[in-house]
Amino acid sequence: xxxxxxxxxxxxxxxxxxxxxxxxxxxxxxxxxxxxxxxxxxxxxxxxxxxxxxxxxxxxxxxxxxxxxxxxxxxxxxxxxxxxxxxxxxxxxxxxxxxxxxxxxxxxxxxxxxxxxxxxxxxxxxxxxxxxxxxxxxxxxxxxxxxxxxxxxxxxxxxxxxxxxxxxxxxxxxxxxxxxxxxxxxxxxxxxxxxxxxxxxxxxxxxxxxxxxxxxxxxxxxxxxxxxxxxxxxxxxxxxxxxxxxxxxxxxxxxxxxxxxxxxxxxxxxxxxxxxxxxxxxxxxxxxxxxxxxxxxxxxxxxxxxxxxxxxxxxxxxxxxxxxxxxxxxxxxxxxxxxxxxxxxxxxxxxxxxxxxxxxxxxxxxxxxxxxxxxxxxxxxxxxxxxxxxxxxxxxxxxxxxxxxxxxxxxxxxxxxxxxxxxxxxxxxxxxxxxxxxxxxxxxxxxxxxxxxxxxxxxxxxxxxxxxxxxxxxxxxxxxxxxxxxxxxxxxxxxxxxxxxxxxxx
Numbered sequence: 199x200x201x202x203x204x205x206x207x208x209x210x211x212x213x214x215x216x217x218x219x220x221x222x223x224x225x226x227x228x229x230x231x232x233x234x235x236x237x238x239x240x241x242x243x244x245x246x247x248x249x250x251x252x253x254x255x256x257x258x259x260x261x262x263x264x265x266x267x268x269x270x271x272x273x274x275x276x277x278x279x280x281x282x283x284x285x286x287x288x289x290x291x292x293x294x295x296x297x298x299x300x301x302x303x304x305x306x307x308x309x310x311x312x313x314x315x316x317x318x319x320x321x322x323x324x325x326x327x328x329x330x331x332x333x334x335x336x337x338x339x340x341x342x343x344x345x346x347x348x349x350x351x352x353x354x355x356x357x358x359x360x361x362x363x364x365x366x367x368x369x370x371x372x373x374x375x376x377x378x379x380x381x382x383x384x385x386x387x388x389x390x391x392x393x394x395x396x397x398x399x400x401x402x403x404x405x406x407x408x409x410x411x412x413x414x415x416x417x418x419x420x421x422x423x424x425x426x427x428x429x430x431x432x433x434x435x436x437x438x439x440x441x442x443x444x445x446x447x448x449x450x451x452x453x454x455x456x457x458x459x460x461x462x463x464x465x466x467x468x469x470x471x472x473x474x475x476x477x478x479x480x481x482x483x484x485x486x487x488x489x490x491x492x493x494x495x496x497x498x499x500x501x502x503x504x505x506x507x508x509x510x511x512x513x514x515x516x517x518x519x520x521x522x523x524x525x526x527x528x529x530x531x532x533x534x535x536x537x538x539x540x541x542x543x544x545x546x547x548x549x550x551x552x553x554x555x556x557x558x559x560x561x562x563x564x565x566x567x568x569x570x571x572x573x574x575x576x577x578x579x580x581x582x583x584x585x586x587x588x589x590x591x592x593x594x595x596x597x598x599x600x601x602x603x604x605x606x607x608x609x610x611x612x613x614x615x616x617x618x619x620x621x622x623x624x625x626x627x628x629x630x631x632x633x634x635x636x637x638x639x640x641x642x643x644x645x646x647x648x649x650x651x652x653x654x655x656x657x658x659x660x661x662x663x664x665x666x667x668x669x670x671x672x673x674x675x676x677x678x679x680x681x682x683x684x685x686x687x688x689x690x691x692x693x694x695x696x697x698x699x700x701x702x703x704x
Contacts, residue, residue: 212399213317214302214329214406221297222409226327228294232267234275235322242272248323249357251276274304275320278332280313301406303329308337318403323351323379324360326411329403330377346397351379358514359437359481362557364582368432371471373422373464378404380435381415388433392416394425422460423467432476436464440483441526442541456548457483462499468560469503477589478560479582483522484511488549493571496558505566510588512576512641514556519545522553561589565596572693575642584640591693604685609697610660612637617652635696643694650675654684658697664688 229235236248242259243251261269267289273279274286286304287295298304303320307313315336318329330350335341349356356379363380365387372380375393381404385391393404393415401419408415418425442457461482468478484492493511500507519542527538556576572588594600616636633652635645647655654671658664668684691697 212302212402213305214403215300216402216406216409217297217301219409221300222412224294224297225301225303226410226412228267228290228298229271229322229327232265232271234268234271234327236325238264238268239272239276239322242268247357248321249352249354251321252352274314275316278316278319278334278336280307280310280315280337283312283314286314301410308339319350321350321352323357324383326379326382326407326413328377328379328382328407329410331403344399346399348397348400348403349376351377353437355481356380356437358557359435359479362479362481362580362582362585363435364433364477364479364586366433368473368476369430370433370435371426371431373434373436374438374460375404375417376400376437378407378415378417380437381417382408382411382413384433384435385413385415390416392418392426392431394418394420394422396421422463423471426471430471430473430476432473434464434468434472434476434478436478436480436482438464438480438482441530442522442545456485456545456550458485465496465499465560466501468507468562469500472507472560472562474506474562474564476562478558480558481556482558483553483555484558485545485548485550486552486554488551491573492554493558493573496560497571500560506563508561508563508567508589508592509571510559510561510585510592511554511571511573512557512559512580512585513554513573514576514578515554517553517555519550519552557585559585559589563593569596574694577638577640577642580640588693595689595693600689601682601685604689605665605681606663607688607699608660608663609658609688609692609699611656611658612639612696612698614638615696619649637695639695641695643696645691645694645696651687655691658688 239251240246240248242261242264244260245251259272264272270281270286270289274281283306290298295304303316303318304314305317307315317332317336319332320327320329328351331343331347333341359380360383363383366384367387368389370381370384370388370391372384372391372393375381375395377400378393381391381393393401395401395404396419398419401417404415405417408417438460440457440461461480461484464480472478484496486492487495489495490498493509496511497509523538523542523545526541527533527535531537557580569592572592594603597603616638618634618636632646633649635647637643653674654667657667657671664685665681668681688697692699
């Protein structure tokens with residue numbers, strides 16, 4: 199009978215161990231055979247995304263189509279419940295059970311030597327099986343999480359970052375890497391993938407998860423770029439701690455003064471560690487202040503060395519200071535109104551006007567950038583390719599020959615464009631007013647146009663050039679509306695997503 203790891207451990211102890219390649223292979227094969235994957239788990243929980251599992255009522259799980267191995271895996275590893283040692287040993291077989299024990303993925307329950315528990319939270323996500331720290335005590339006692347608790351990959355922000363990551367073929371770095379899910383995701387296409395985290399515990403979990411999934415990543419412990427000094431990357435990703443705090447009590451959560459202490463340090467290090475042509479992607483909270491918007495402040499943090507970096511901010515939502523502080527008070531301050539009031543005072547002292555949550559993309563170019571950063575309202579369907587299109591377009595606009603090239607371009611209106619006619623009534627007469635175009639592609643945008651422009655814009659059908667359309671409609675526009683002005687308008691409409699061009703044109 200396999201010996202179980204001891205149950206009398208401290209929350210700060212490392213619950214899992216790096217075992218042999220054979221032990222990891224046996225456990226990996228068990229999860230594969232048990233169909234412990236996102237599709238099967240989501241079907242049992244009747245949810246569309248694995249992220250929704252956390253809010254699901256466990257008594258509504260449908261185990262009817264599940265195998266006994268899948269049922270046991272969900273109960274023991276995903277739900278974190280105690281189950282019969284004998285039953286699991288029969289399901290997994292003695293040698294596989296021994297591998298689970300050797301890796302620390304099961305141990306004896308304190309209340310009964312005939313039951314076992316999993317000391318970590320184990321779940322399928324992004325095609326992997328990932329371990330992170332539990333959110334409760336494995337034996338049902340008082341929960342005392344370690345200060346350097348490993349952040350779960352099931353977090354909505356982490357999943358957002360994964361959905362936005364490009365597929366690099368060069369070297370990739372995931373900062374604030376936590377359980378290693380970012381580096382694992384990137385390792386599918388990257389030449390090398392590094393997961394870096396300040397906590398030794400996270401580095402250990404990241405290394406464990408790489409072995410568990412049979413993937414090759416480098417796991418490093420250290421303060422942000424410290425473990426990779428002197429190295430450059432083609433992609434830098436980060437989902438940093440961003441919760442504004444008055445004391446940095448939890449490593450994975452608290453972002454320091456204003457929530458931007460770590461974010462700013464990541465940005466400041468990009469010029470030293472991002473190769474030309476490379477991209478940095480960060481999902482986080484940021485602040486619009488009385489000084490400048492978040493994306494403009496990011497541009498300043500890049501400094502002179504980062505003058506060749508283009509910046510695009512995709513905003514998923516805007517939040518007031520009061521809303522953010524109220525959420526922090528409920529979720530993290532145990533409804534301590536005094537601490538919440540101090541945090542609110544600090545944020546106002548820093549000139550905070552509102553918070554933005556979304557994705558920050560930074561592209562290293564080969565020349566100084568003079569145009570301001572771009573901010574767009576990002577929709578959930580946005581992907582890395584949509585930001586690539588924006589960077590490519592902004593790069594095209596920097597060419598000295600852009601105006602001549604644009605005259606010959608053949609843009610067309612995007613599908614499902616919405617046009618709102620804002621006619622006015624004055625002195626009993628119906629007069630033409632401004633017309634608002636709305637586009638809902640990867641980004642949401644609105645553009646006000648004078649009514650006389652609509653026939654001209656409507657003539658951009660992908661068959662006629664910008665110059666041809668202008669020449670055919672110029673007699674219907676004001677005398678001071680020039681071809682140059684029309685080119686500028688068409689270029690803006692491409693950038694905002696109202697017009698599209700075939701990518702070979704770039």
